[in-house]
Amino acid sequence: MNSFIRRTFINREYSWLKFxxxxxxxxxxxxxxxxxxxxxxxxxxSNLDEFFMVRVGSLLNGVALHPSNRENKTGLxxxxxxxxxxxxxxxxxxxxxxxxxxxxxxxxxxxIHVENARLDSKAVGKRFEKYFHKTMLPLLNPIxxxxxxxxxxxxxxxxxxxxxxxxxxxxxxxxxxVPDKYERIVVDQAASGARIMTIEDLTYHFADSVFDNYKxxxxxxxxxxxxxxxxxxxxxxxxxxxYDFSKLLKGKVDSRKKLQTVRLELSSDxxxxxxxxCKHLNLAHHQCFTVHYFFDYKFLFALDKHLxxxxxxxxxxxxxxxxxxxxxxPNSVINSVLAKDLFLSYPFDSMDTFLDLLDQASTDKxxxxxxxxxxxxxxxxxxxxxxxxxSRNGKDVTAIIELAARFDEENNLHFxxxxxxxxxxxxxxxxxxxxxxKIALIVLKDGxxxxxxxxxxxxxxxxxxxxxxxxxxxxxxxxxxxxxAADFFRDLSMGDVTFNCSTLLVAPQTLKxxxxxxxxxxxxxxxxxxxxxxxxxxNSLTDADFIKEFIKASAAGVEVQxxxxxxxxxxxxxxxxxxxxxxxxxxxxxLEHSRIYSFxxxxxxxxxxxxxxxxxxxxxxxxxxxxxxxxxxxxxISKMLAILLADHEKAGYLTPSGKxxxxxxxxxxxxxxFMGNVV
Numbered sequence: 118m119n120s121f122i123r124r125t126f127i128n129r130e131y132s133w134l135k136f137x138x139x140x141x142x143x144x145x146x147x148x149x150x151x152x153x154x155x156x157x158x159x160x161x162x163s164n165l166d167e168f169f170m171v172r173v174g175s176l177l178n179g180v181a182l183h184p185s186n187r188e189n190k191t192g193l194x195x196x197x198x199x200x201x202x203x204x205x206x207x208x209x210x211x212x213x214x215x216x217x218x219x220x221x222x223x224x225x226x227x228x229i230h231v232e233n234a235r236l237d238s239k240a241v242g243k244r245f246e247k248y249f250h251k252t253m254l255p256l257l258n259p260i261x262x263x264x265x266x267x268x269x270x271x272x273x274x275x276x277x278x279x280x281x282x283x284x285x286x287x288x289x290x291x292x293x294x295v296p297d298k299y300e301r302i303v304v305d306q307a308a309s310g311a312r313i314m315t316i317e318d319l320t321y322h323f324a325d326s327v328f329d330n331y332k333x334x335x336x337x338x339x340x341x342x343x344x345x346x347x348x349x350x351x352x353x354x355x356x357x358x359x360y361d362f363s364k365l366l367k368g369k370v371d372s373r374k375k376l377q378t379v380r381l382e383l384s385s386d387x388x389x390x391x392x393x394x395c396k397h398l399n400l401a402h403h404q405c406f407t408v409h410y411f412f413d414y415k416f417l418f419a420l421d422k423h424l425x426x427x428x429x430x431x432x433x434x435x436x437x438x439x440x441x442x443x444x445x446x447p448n449s450v451i452n453s454v455l456a457k458d459l460f461l462s463y464p465f466d467s468m469d470t471f472l473d474l475l476d477q478a479s480t481d482k483x484x485x486x487x488x489x490x491x492x493x494x495x496x497x498x499x500x501x502x503x504x505x506x507x508s509r510n511g512k513d514v515t516a517i518i519e520l521a522a523r524f525d526e527e528n529n530l531h532f533x534x535x536x537x538x539x540x541x542x543x544x545x546x547x548x549x550x551x552x553x554x555k556i557a558l559i560v561l562k563d564g565x566x567x568x569x570x571x572x573x574x575x576x577x578x579x580x581x582x583x584x585x586x587x588x589x590x591x592x593x594x595x596x597x598x599x600x601x602a603a604d605f606f607r608d609l610s611m612g613d614v615t616f617n618c619s620t621l622l623v624a625p626q627t628l629k630x631x632x633x634x635x636x637x638x639x640x641x642x643x644x645x646x647x648x649x650x651x652x653x654x655x656n657s658l659t660d661a662d663f664i665k666e667f668i669k670a671s672a673a674g675v676e677v678q679x680x681x682x683x684x685x686x687x688x689x690x691x692x693x694x695x696x697x698x699x700x701x702x703x704x705x706x707x708l709e710h711s712r713i714y715s716f717x718x719x720x721x722x723x724x725x726x727x728x729x730x731x732x733x734x735x736x737x738x739x740x741x742x743x744x745x746x747x748x749x750x751x752x753x754i755s756k757m758l759a760i761l762l763a764d765h766e767k768a769g770y771l772t773p774s775g776k777x778x779x780x781x782x783x784x785x786x787x788x789x790x791f792m793g794n795v796v
Contacts, residue, residue, distance in 0.1 A: 119131075119775060120191070120193065120197070120201060121191060121193075121201055121775070122191065122688065122774075122775045123190070123191040123192065124688075124691070124694070125664075125668055125687065125688045125691050125694050125695050126190035126191055126661075126664070126686055126687070126688060127190070127191070127685065127686050127687070127688055127775055128188070128190065128191045128193060128198065128201075128686070129188070129190070129659050129684055129686055130172055130176070130198055130201075130202055131201065131202075131205065131775075132683075132684040132685055132686055133168065133172065133683060133684045134168075134202070134205055134206065134209065135775070135776075135777065136682070136683040136684060136702065137161055137164045137165060137168070137209070138209060138212070139702060139704050139769050139777060140157055140160055140161045140164060140704060141157065141158070141161040141209070141212060141213060141216055143157040143704055143705075144157040144158040144161065144216045144220065145216055145219060148766070150431065150432050150433050150434060151220070151223055151224065151227065151432045152417075152420060152421060152429075152432045152433045153433060153434055153706070154220055154223075155220060155224075155414065155417035155418070155420065156417070156418065158213070158216055158217060158220060158414050158417065159413070159414040159415050159417055159418065161213065162213070162412075162413045162414050163413065163415070165206075165209070166274060166342060166413070167524075169342045169379050169380045170273070170342055170343065170344065170345035170346070170379070171345055171346050171523065172346075173199065173202060173344075173379045173380070174343075174344030174345055174346035174376070174377075174379055175346040176195045176198055176199050176202075177195070177199070177344060177377065177379060178344070178346060179195035180195045180196055180199070183195070184196065189661050190659075190661055190664075190686050200403075203403045203404060204403075206406070207406070210406050210407070210408070214409045214410065217409075217410045217411070217414070218410070221410070224420070225310075227310075227424065227428060227432065228309070228310025228311060228424070228428075229310060229311055229313065229420055229423060229424065230310060230311065230312045230313065231313045231314075232245075232312055232313065232314045232318070233314075233318060233410065234314065234318040234319065234321060234322035235318060235321055235322075235338070235384055235385075236409075238322060240312075240314070241314070241319070241322050242305060242312070244303075244305040244312075245303055245305065245314050245319055246323075248303050248319070249319045249320075249322075249323050250323075252299070253296060253299065253316065253319060253320070254323075254327075256296045256298060257293060257294075257296060257320070257327060258293075258294055259291060259292070259293050259327050259328060260291065260292045260293075261282075261289055261290075261291050261328075262289065262290045262291070262292065263289060268397045269292060271339075271341050271398075273341070273342060273343040273345070274340060274341075274342060274413075275294065275295070275297065275340065276294075276295040276317045276320075276338060276339070276340050276412060277292055277293065277294050277295060277338070277339050277340070278292070278293040278295065278317075278320055278321050278324045278336060278337070278338055278339075279291070279292055279293075279336065279337050279338075279339050279390050279393075279394065280292075280293070280324055280328055280331075280333055280335070280336040281333070281334040281335040281336065281387060281389045281390055281393075282328060282331035282332065282333060282334065283331065283332045283334050284330065284331045284332065288334070288389075289331065290390075290393055291324075291328050291331070293320060293324050293327060293328075295316060295317045295320045295338075296316065296320070299316055300316075300419075301315055301316060301415070301416040301419070302314065302315055302316070302416050302419060303315075303316065303319065304423055306423070311423040311424075313420075313423070315411065315416060317338055317411075317412075318338075320338075321336065321338050321384070324336055334389070335385065335387040335389060335390060336385070336387070336390075337383045337384050337385035337387050337390045338383070338384035338385075338408075338412070339381065339382065339383050339384070339390075339394065340381075340382045340408075340412045341378045341380065341381050341382070341394075341398065342378065342379050342380040342381075342382075343376045343377065343378055343379065344376040344377050344378075344379050345376065345523075345524075377399070378398040378399070378400055378404075379404065380404055380405075380406065381394055381395070381398065381400055381404060381405045381406070382405075382406050382407075382408045382412055383405060383406070383407055383408065384407070384408055384409075385407075386407060391405055421433065434706055437464070437792055438467065438584075439463065439464050439465055439466050439467035439468070439469075439583075439584065440465065440466050440467060440795070441466075441467050441469060441470070442459065442460075442461065442466050442467075442470055444459075444470075445457055449477065450470060450473050450474040450477055450592075451474065451477050451478065451481060451483075451484075451559075451561075451570065454474070454570050454592045454593065454594050455568075455570070455594045457747075458591060458592065458593045458594070458595070458746075458747040458749075458750060459591070459592040459593075460589070460590070460591055460592075460747075460749075460750045460753060461589070461590040461591075461592070462587070462588075462589055462590075462711075462757070462791065462796070463576065463583040463584070463586065463587060463588045463589075463590065464583060464584045464585065464586070464587065464707055465587075465791045465792060467583075468580055468583035468584075470592075471572060471590065471592070472499045472500065472503070472580070474559070474570070474572070474592065475487070475499075475500060475503035475504070475507075475557075476499070476503050476506075478503070478507065478512075478559045478570075479503045479504070479506040479507035479510060479512065480506070480507075480510055481561075483561045483562065483563060484507070484512055484559055484560070484561055484562075485512065485513060485560050485561065485562040486512060486513035486514070486515070486558075486559075486560040487504065487507050487512055487513075487514050487515075487557070487558070487559055487560075488514075488515040488516075488517075488557065488558040488560075488602075488603075488606040489504070489515070489516055489517070489556070489557040489558070489578070490516075490517045490519070490552050490554050490555065490556050490557075490609075490739075491516055491517065491518045491519065491529065491532070491578060492519045492522050492525075492552070492553055492555070492577050492578075493522055493525050493528075493529075493577040493578070493579050493582070494525075494528065494529070494532055494577070494578060494579055495579050495580050495581050496528060498532070498578075498579075498580070499580060500578050501532055501535060501536065504516060504536060504539070504541055505535070505536065505539035505541070508536075508539045508540040508541045509539065509540070513542075513560075514536075514539075514540075514541040514542065515541065515542045515543075515544065515606060515610065516533075516536050516541055516542070516543050516544070517544045517546065517547075517552050517606070517609055517610070518532065518533045518536075518543055518544070518545060518546070519545075519546045519551055519552045519553065520533065520545050520546060521546065521551055522551075533545070542610075544609065544610050546739075547609055547612050547613075547614060547739060548612055548614065549737075550614055550625060550737060550738055550739050551737065551738045551739070552609065552738070552739040553727055553728070553734065553738040553739060553740050554605075554623075554727045554739050554740050554741040555572075555573065555574040555575065555576060555577065555578065555727045555741070556571065556572065556573055556574075556602060556605065556741055557571070557572040557578075558570075558571050558572075558599065558602040558603060558606060559571075560603065568594065568596065568599070569594065569595075569596065569598075569599020569600070569602065569603065570592065570593070570594050570599070571592070571593055571594075571595070571598050571599050571602045572590060572591070572592050573590070573591050573593075573598075573725065573741060573743040574588055574589065574590040574591075574725075574727070575588045575589050575590070575710065575711045575712050575713075575725050575726060575727055576588030576590075576710050576711070576727075582708075582710075585707060585708060586707060586708045586709075586710035587707050587708065587709050587710050587711050587788070587791075588710050588711050589711045589713065589725045589754070591725065591743065591745065591747075591750065593746070593747070595620075595746055597619060597620050598620050598621065598743065598746070600619075601618040601619060601620050601621045602621070604616070604617065604618060605618060605621065605623060605741075609739065614626065614739060620743070620744060621741055621742070621743055621744075622724065622726075622741070622742040622743075623739070623740070623741055623742075624728060624734060624735050624736070624738055624739060624740040624741075625735070625736050625737065625738070625739070628726070628728060628735060628740055628741070628742050629660070629662070629663075629735040629736065631742070632663070632714055632724070632730075632742065633662065633663065633666055635714070635716040635722060636651060636663070636666040636667065636670055636716070637666065638716065639651050639670055639675050639716055639717070640666070640669055640670045640673045640675055642675075643670070643673040643674040643675045644673050644674075648718035648719070649670075649673075649674070649675040649676070649717075649718060650675065650676045650677075650678075650715075650716075650717060650718040650721070651667070651670060651675055651676070651677045651678070651715070651716055652678045652679075652680075652713075652715040652721075652758050652762070653677075653678075653679050653680070653713065653714050653715065653730070654679075654680040654681075654709075654711060654712065654713040654714075654758065654761065655679075655680070655681055655682075655712045655713075655714075655729045655730055656681070656682050656683050656684075656709075656710060656712070656729045657681065657682075657683045657684040657685070657729045657730070657731050658679065658681050658684065658685045658686060658687055658729070658730045658731070659684055659686045659729075659730070659731045659732060660730045660731055660732045660734075660735055661686075661732075663730045663735075664686060664687045667679075667687060667695075667698060668687075668694055668695055668698075670697075671694065671695050671696065671697040671698045672693070672694065672697075674697060675697060676697055677697055677698040677699070678698075678699050678762055679698065679699065679700045679701070680700075680701055680702075680703065680709075680758075680761055680762070681700055681701075681702055681771075682702055682703060682704065682708075682709045682710075683702070684731075685700050685702070685771060687700065688771070688773060688775060689771055689772075689773070690771075690772060690773040691773050699770070700770070700771035701762075701764075701768045701769065701770050701771070702768065702769045702771070702777065703761065703764055703767050703768050703787065703788075704767055704769070705767040705786065705787075705788045706788055707788055711725070712725065712726040712727065712728060712729060713725055713726075713754060713757075713758060714726065714742065715754070715755065715758060720748075720751070721751070721755065722744065723744070723745040723751050723754050723755070724742040724743060724744055724745065725742070725743060725745060725754070726740065726741065726742035726743070727740050727741055727742075728740035728741075728742060753796050756796050757787075757791070757796050760785070760787045760790055760791070760796070761787045763784060763785060763787070764784060764785060764786060764787035764788075765779070765780035765782060765784035765785075766784055766785065766786040766789075767786055767787070767788065768780070
């Protein structure tokens with residue numbers, strides 16, 4: 118019996134691990150080009166790293182602070198969840214080893230030989246030996262641990278060679294940090310192809326010669342993962358105190374480097390090394406994982422530089438750029454939005470339309486103010502430049518910047534200072550809530566008349582992710598929505614989250630209540646014998662209240678179709694409970710990221726949102742769901758949902774056993790369709 122599954126519920130952490138397993142499956146999917154398989158292998162590993170830093174870190178915090186607490190779906194304590202996670206992750210490591218072996222074999226057939234000195238010492242030829250002694254050796258810092266040199270601090274996700282040494286009958290341990298000032302890979306180009314070796318393998322291979330005064334009893338590459346869940350501490354401070362939140366946050370981010378270890382990866386099974394590290398890092402053996410190939414696979418992204426051009430095209434996805442949408446007023450995005458609502462579907466439509474809107478607003482004399490919420494930005498951002506230009510041109514610019522966007526804190530701190538220096542008003546979020554909404558407001562003034570252009574989207578204001586993530590965006594001059602947006606920014610600037618909006622649903626106050634009401638309305642229709650249907654697309658479904666309402670809707674006969682990319686804590690297909698619910702997950706070339714909530718069998722009410730149906734989104738963040746008022750756009754989104762529901766090629770279907778299966782008939786790929794067709 119799977120303890121992660123209980124009746125109609127699935128544990129959140131287990132569901133996430135199954136999602137990441139589906140990512141890894143794409144690395145062996147024959148329909149994906151070889152270098153794209155490499156990308157999925159790398160993404161799987163990076164995902165797992167973050168999972169241990171954040172989710173496992175959070176559960177370990179729970180063990181320390183609230184050990185008897187049980188999560189509200191399967192009733193597991195933090196310790197019980199951790200036990201299951203560590204056990205299940207062992208199987209994922211085994212699966213990754215098989216995938217890596219297969220991919221490395223396929224790369225060899227294409228002339229890319231990724232050598233592994235730990236598995237084959239003969240692979241270290243003269244080119245690699247020369248590189249090590251000439252370039253790497255001068256920067257190595259070997260350390261012997263003894264009474265005068267106690268155990269050193271090991272950085273998060275940094276690689277080290279740990280050596281078990283002996284001299285004069287006494288045992289010692291040595292540490293050799295893998296230098297991080299170099300390119301990750303060293304290349305030996307030959308007529309037969311490129312031979313590649315990572316610098317950690319070179320460090321491992323030549324570590325014996327560095328400690329040449331000792332007998333090397335054993336050695337291992339190691340990498341540890343530290344708890345990075347500092348959100349609990351950040352949001353537990355007294356917000357009425359006089360303090361600088363930016364300084365508080367910076368201190369918390371820096372503390373990640375010193376937090377407890379949650380995972381240890383080793384390249385060998387040396388019991389002496391493992392026991393030594395577990396003792397000093399306060400780890401149990403079940404938190405240790407043996408890695409046969411590489412700790413991460415980011416270096417595979419650089420392989421295309423070492424392949425001939427005639428081969429490269431066949432090993433990658435064909436290039437794709439988002440379309441420029443036709444504008445009713447070709448020379449002005451502002452005038453076009455004033456004429457009719459515009460709809461952008463990233464990455465199939467280019468983000469340039471929105472960026473051009475901000476550029477034009479920064480100089481247009483009609484524009485009095487620009488307001489925007491910022492969660493993640495590119496390091497080089499056109500949006501920031503447009504806001505700075507607008508401020509210099511006398512516009513009133515307000516940026517609500519969420520400094521606590523996990524792993525983007527330093528970037529956001531930087532942009533907060535840049536915008537303040539440009540004269541913009543910068544607000545650091547609000548109280549104990551993360552501002553995760555995606556909204557921008559342009560206020561136009563004509564004499565005493567005020568009008569609005571509002572952007573509402575499902576994804577971040579990042580040029581890079583707009584080319585990689587699927588997200589929906591609406592640009593509207595609707596006065597009611599604009600008035601709500603103006604109230605939203607006014608309240609947010611004053612630290613008020615009550616948000617009395619007439620049209621927009623805003624968490625933490627009305628978003629959950631409003632969407633739950635829409636589900637209940639469909640349930641009532643079904644009970645009255647009328648057509649009822651719910652289609653929702655999101656990244657994750659964990660909120661127990663939504664799950665219970667979906668179950669009630671299913672029992673009443675409502676057709677509930679859920680497209681959930683990642684975590685889904687609802688088990689479909691359970692007789693008498695969830696038999697009218699289907700759950701599918703689409704993983705493809707682009708990251709499915711849009712959130713769409715559709716209610717009704719014909720001409721449904723549709724909302725797009727920045728929020729997933731997770732408690733953190735509905736109760737602990739400032740999020741927005743906007744109704745799609747324009748009938749043309751509603752029809753387009755409904756058609757998109759139909760195409761997504763018909764996608765079998767990249768879809769896994771959640772079964773009552775908690776496993777995902779694929780359809781025998783692959784059917785069309787929704788992403789391929791959207792790339793070639795305007796919906």
